[in-house]
Amino acid sequence: MDASLLARLTDTYRDLHAHPELSGQEVRTAALAATWLRENGFDVTEGVGGTGVLGLLRRGEGPAVLLRADMDALPVAEETGLAWASEVAGVMHACGHDVHVTCLLGAASELAADPAWSGTLVLLLQPAEETVSGARAMVADDLAGRVPRPDVVLGQHVAPLPAGMLGLRAGAAFAASDSLRVTLWGRGGHGSRPETTVDPVVMAAATVLRLQGIVAREVAGTQTAVVTVGAVHAGSAPNIIPDHAELLVNVRTYDEAVRERVLGAVSRIVHAEAAASGAPREPEVDPTESAPAVVNDAAATERVRSALAGVVGAGRVVEPGPVTGSEDVGVLAQALGAPLVFWLLGGADPAAFAGASTPEELVRVVGTLPSNHSPHFAPVPDPTLSVGVAALVAGARAWLSA
DSSP states (O other), X not given: OOHHHHHHHHHHHHHHHHSOOOTTOOHHHHHHHHHHHHHTTOEEEEEETTTEXXXXXXXXSSOEEEEEEEOOOBSOOOOSOOTTOOOSTTOBOOSOHHHHHHHHHHHHHHHHTOOSOOEEEEEEEESOTTTTOHHHHHHXXXXXXXXXXXXXXXXXXXXXXXXXXXXXXXXXXXXXXEEEEEEEEOBOEETTOGGGSBOHHHHHHHHHHHHTHHHHHHSOTTXXXXXXXXXXXXXXXTTEEOSEEEEEEEEEESSHHHHHHHXXXXXXXXXXXXXXXTOSSOOEEEEEEEEOOEEEOHHHHHHHHHHHHXXXXXXXXXXXXXXXXXXXXXXXXXXXXXXXXXXXXXXXXGGGGTTOOSHHHHHHHHTTSOOTTOTTOOOOHHHHHHHHHHHHHHHHHHHHTO
């Protein structure tokens, strides 16, 4: 990458970081991306699935490769102290999607300037990943009719690995995520006369504790699941027993059979606790968000692994293990009937890892650093951006140059 492109990308990254936009509101980011793609000769379609952007560059016969980046930020108040910190109160690129967009635009410039490939390059900038709704929205907005069926879908996610290192895993790489809103119905009344009520707060407390037994007692030790009750809402005063309570529950799994078993157990426990409390009506278990596990195709992953090794060196493409975080990029690959390869892009200051010479030491240091979704999360632009661009370009060329 020449110095002028890197300088422009660095300025673009800082601009995107300073102007984050929440899920479904990525108007400025989408316009910036669309302008960049048009400057590089791409046919651009805007407004796909809301604010999604598609860019197509056709070079005759050959494979089709889709590169994807997400655009949205989080409702997090930034505390990094960066000179280019968010200028939007309470909103921050705390998950690195500004890095993803910047790297994709850099890859667009690099690949557009390279005459040594043929086929079709599809660049997809997706809204609303944080609410795991953006990929489905683009699919519903005739994504399959707007782009050729790709031979592979490629993408990356910045993480607190050392900048200059990449993490790639075949098979289940990111967990499925299912979020539920559980409403428990009681009978309200005065706090001094609990015998005239059915207390949904007690019902909710019993349910929260019981849900923790799913992973401990219903999932095999060789399998993985996480059940989190992230919010409990009930009541308005200390002497009033309310008529309902609400739980917000999240489930993470890798295996579809485990996923079905855990979700079934959540529903069973919720209904059983309501019955045990004498609830006057059935509880409600409503799905609110869902994304399948990100499963990297084995053969395609090995092909990409060789390409990435050419960027950073074989010893710096590491096996990160399964990530319990979630991503909706798999929705795109499934809808388009294409193999998926999705890797981790190191974004942490390499100086923090001085002396960490073993995988165990690497993991220990990662655990001390601000992670994605932290108000302190701040990938270093150099060499994160240049490596991220090179990784996407190398991955695409592994198909387009074939």
